Amino acid sequence: MHERLSLYIHRESPLHRLNPLTKLTLTFALILVAFSSPWYWTATGLIFAVVAPLSFVGKVQREYFWTALRLLAPVTGFIFVMQSFFLPGGETELFQFAFLRLTSETLAQAYLTAIRIFVMVSSFILFLLTTHPSELMGDLTRRGLPGQFAYVIVSTLQIIPQMQAKAQTIIAAQRSRGLDTEGAFLKRVGALVPLVGPLVFGSLVEVEERAIAIEARGFTSARPKTFLRELPDTPADKLIRWTLVVLVLLTFAANLWLS
Amino acid sequence: MALVTLKNVTYQYPLTETPVLKNVSLEVNEGEFVTVIGPNGAGKSTLCYAISGFIPHFFKGELSGSVKVAGVEVRDSNLSEWVANVGLAFQNPFNQISGAKYTVYEEVAFGLENLGIPREEMKNRVEETLAMTGIRHLAERSPYSLSGGQQQRVSLASILVMQPRVLVLDEPTSQLDPIGTREVFGVIREMSRRGMTVILVEHKVEWIAEFADRVVALHEGEILLEGAPGKVLTDPRLPDKHFGISRYTQAARAAAESGLWPAGRRLPVTLDEAVEGFSKSAQR
Numbered sequence: 001m002h003e004r005l006s007l008y009i010h011r012e013s014p015l016h017r018l019n020p021l022t023k024l025t026l027t028f029a030l031i032l033v034a035f036s037s038p039w040y041w042t043a044t045g046l047i048f049a050v051v052a053p054l055s056f057v058g059k060v061q062r063e064y065f066w067t068a069l070r071l072l073a074p075v076t077g078f079i080f081v082m083q084s085f086f087l088p089g090g091e092t093e094l095f096q097f098a099f100l101r102l103t104s105e106t107l108a109q110a111y112l113t114a115i116r117i118f119v120m121v122s123s124f125i126l127f128l129l130t131t132h133p134s135e136l137m138g139d140l141t142r143r144g145l146p147g148q149f150a151y152v153i154v155s156t157l158q159i160i161p162q163m164q165a166k167a168q169t170i171i172a173a174q175r176s177r178g179l180d181t182e183g184a185f186l187k188r189v190g191a192l193v194p195l196v197g198p199l200v201f202g203s204l205v206e207v208e209e210r211a212i213a214i215e216a217r218g219f220t221s222a223r224p225k226t227f228l229r230e231l232p233d234t235p236a237d238k239l240i241r242w243t244l245v246v247l248v249l250l251t252f253a254a255n256l257w258l259s
Numbered sequence: 260m261a262l263v264t265l266k267n268v269t270y271q272y273p274l275t276e277t278p279v280l281k282n283v284s285l286e287v288n289e290g291e292f293v294t295v296i297g298p299n300g301a302g303k304s305t306l307c308y309a310i311s312g313f314i315p316h317f318f319k320g321e322l323s324g325s326v327k328v329a330g331v332e333v334r335d336s337n338l339s340e341w342v343a344n345v346g347l348a349f350q351n352p353f354n355q356i357s358g359a360k361y362t363v364y365e366e367v368a369f370g371l372e373n374l375g376i377p378r379e380e381m382k383n384r385v386e387e388t389l390a391m392t393g394i395r396h397l398a399e400r401s402p403y404s405l406s407g408g409q410q411q412r413v414s415l416a417s418i419l420v421m422q423p424r425v426l427v428l429d430e431p432t433s434q435l436d437p438i439g440t441r442e443v444f445g446v447i448r449e450m451s452r453r454g455m456t457v458i459l460v461e462h463k464v465e466w467i468a469e470f471a472d473r474v475v476a477l478h479e480g481e482i483l484l485e486g487a488p489g490k491v492l493t494d495p496r497l498p499d500k501h502f503g504i505s506r507y508t509q510a511a512r513a514a515a516e517s518g519l520w521p522a523g524r525r526l527p528v529t530l531d532e533a534v535e536g537f538s539k540s541a542q543r
Contacts, residue, residue, distance in 0.1 A: 006361075134361055155358035162353075162403065209354040215317060216347045217357065217370035217417060221339035226375050228368040228382075 006157060007067070007128040015058030019237040020136040021143065027127040029244040033251045034119040038258040040108075043115040051123050060129045067125050068118075075121075076114040083110030133157060138227050147225065151214075163203070170198050261286035262456050263310060263425055268324035270305060270314055279305040281480040282324070287425070287458060292451045294467045294488070295460045297477035298501035303460040306477065307349070307429040309333075310458060312341030328425060343374060346423035350430045352410035355417075356402045363405075363413055364389070364398040370421045388420040392446050408439025415446050425456045432463065440466075464492055464505040468528035476502065493526035507533035514540075 010016075015023070030050065034043040055064035087110060090103025137150035174194050175181055181191040265285040271278040279302045287293050297303050308314045315322045316338035326333040328345055348355065360366040367388060371381045389395045392412045397405060402413055411431055418426065428447065432440040440463065448470055451457050461467055467474060467488055474491040476484040478500050484491045493508050507527045514520045514537070521540050527533035 132361075134359075134365065151359050154360075158358045158361075158403065206354050209349070209351060210358065212313060212317065212347070212349070213355040213414075214357050214359075214369075215313070215338055216311070216342050217421070218339045218342055218373035221373045221375070222337075223339075223373075223375035225372050226377060226381065227372055228365055228378065228385075230378070 006133050007063075007125065008132050009060050009063055009129055010132075011059040011130075013057060013059045013130070015054060015060075015130045017232075018240075019231060019233045020131050020139040021233070022237045022240050023127050023131050024136070025241045025244050027123045029248050030123040031120045032248045034116050036248075036255045037251050038255050040112065043112065043119045046119050047115070047122070051119065051126060055126055055129075058126065058130045060126070063129055064122070064126055067129075068122050072118060072121050072125070076118045079117060080110050080114040083113055135229055135231060138229055139231050139233075141225065142227060142231075147219070151219075163199070166202070167195060167199055170195050260289075262289040262291075262329060263287040263458070264325070264327045265309070266325045266327075268309060268322070268326060270309060270323075271321045272305075272318065273320045275320075278321075279480050280309065283477075283480070283482055284324075285475065285482065285485075287456060289424075289456055290454045292457045292470060292472045293459070293475060294471035294473070295458065295475045295477055296462070296464070296467070296492075296502060297460075298503075300479075301477040302480040303477055304349075304429050305480075307347060307427050307458070307460060310425070311345045311347035311427045312336065312338050313347070316341070339373070342423070343421055344423055345425045345427060346418035346421060347427045347429070348411075348414050348418050348431050349428075350433050352407050352414055352434065355414040356410060357417075361401060362399050363394060363402055366402045366413055367416045367420050370417055374421065384420050384422070388416045391449065392416040392419065393442070406439065407435050408442045411435060411439065411443050412446055415443065419450065425458065426450060428457065428459045428461075430460050430462065432461070432466075462503045464503055465507075465529050468492055468505070468532075478502075489525055489528060489532075492528045505529070511536060 030046055034046055037043070052061075052064075055061040058064075084102055084107050085100050087106040090101075090105035092104040093101065094104055094107070095102040133154055137145075137154050141147055141150045171181060174191075179191060179194060181188060263286065265283055268280050268283045269278050270280040283302075283306065285293075295303055295306060305314070308318060309322070309326055310328070312333055314320070315334065328341075331344075333341065357366060357369050360369055364385060368381055368385050371384060376384070389398055392415055394409065394412050394416060397409060397413070402410060405413065415431070426447075431447070432443050435443060444466055447457060447459065451470065459467075459471070471488045473486065474484075474488045475482055476491055476494070476497065483496070483500070484494055492505065495512075498504050498509075505528045507530060511520050511526045511533060515526070519537075519540055520526070521536060524536055524539070527536050
């Protein structure tokens, strides 16, 4: 019933203690370096030398590997296979059957794309595993992100499971009045129609009430906000962030230099 | 001096033809517990919005007359300053959860973050309010995992923590089961006992009779009756105008028609009053 949409796992670790912005910077730095580095093995190296070891530092290695395996391996595997066979070009033919053609060049290119996507998604997974959504939004609000924006992000994460539960209730109610929701694909699509009205219009009515509820708690107050959660931004955090920025810039430079 | 003063308040929602409140004047003193009753469409919720500043700051439409709290006119204030003085809680417990917070503790602190209360004071106030509303043990739970009665107490706590001078409650128990109702009324009564000014819209007549200082009967946007609970709630005009009437009053009225209720005795609202009256008439 109460599905968790946030991946966050509460642990005591140096990675959890880092400022959310530092972790966000790290995530983006990993992605930018993986995609812009001129060296072929950079992305692969980042996985083994940075992302995977960091999951141990954050004490979330089990969850990290499990999510990567379950979610990411099939997707990147699929991309790898598709690209290997269908990318145009390539000289060194390894395999040919009907319209399938595999060359060592497309194989290399497909591996690079797949591993880059692997870096991107897996560093996000690591970020989400170790950063509480409230902490992230609190920190970004303090740095000038509009409160409304943060509210929309966090409340959406919370409200989706509630909407799912409500949709289930409406489906059950419609079925009890004889709506057929099983069978052929078109029939099931048709069965969605009576669901949309109550769910969408019901939600719109709720929006007004929720707006009143948060206004009643001073949401639009002009006073400077304060925060319940303490979020230290240490000199170490700043140092890490600037180092990451420099590393990304160096990668960009290397990319320009070597190409 | 009256803390809340409404003078000749008339209000019409945008895109409607007729006013919902017509020339309503009402004074509520500091520490007083006033209950508003009325049939559907009488303008009870609108009255709540008018006192809590949502009219005219959230709902547009035409407002005339004056609404003052602690001497300040609502038009001269803004909503977020107003809500720091006048707290509003309403029916649906689920829709009052902000959705921005993951635990009850954070949820209760939300209003204080918006008002810019320093962290230390915030923590003290949240602790105090959690204890007062009896939800200390729920502090680390998700607000969405709670029962209706618990959620409604979280909503009350979220408002009370802002330390308003007036608490406006729009049918806070109408979607709750008897246990939830009792829990919520327990909190409201405790707040009133501590000196909070309370304006409560409520249908559950037997509860009102127990602790309201004054009852205001609203009908088609006008104040029909106003006075002590025992007097207003047993008024013979109420049933014809579709007000909710206590079943003890109904029974005693029927008995009175057959001469079975002590002559000259006020009709009962609560079970205790009914038992007392009927045993008097049985003794004769």
